[in-house]
Amino acid sequence: MTHETDHQSIEDLVVSNTIQFDTLYRLLIEKGYITEAEFHEKLKEVQTYYQGKASDLH
Numbered sequence: 001m002t003h004e005t006d007h008q009s010i011e012d013l014v015v016s017n018t019i020q021f022d023t024l025y026r027l028l029i030e031k032g033y034i035t036e037a038e039f040h041e042k043l044k045e046v047q048t049y050y051q052g053k054a055s056d057l058h
Helices: 003-030 036-057
Strands: none
Touching: 003 036
16 A cells, blocks of 8 residues: 555545544434533543543653
């Protein structure tokens, strides 16, 4: 694979994952399993967790 092909494959994967994530997010809210506020609260919690893990690597 060339660098350009690798880049395109990664970009395709990111787009695919984003679409899947957005679909699940919308379904969970539309079906009433969670609220948008609950989602955003948990998202911030998980982001903080992963940011801590990333800083542990440095």
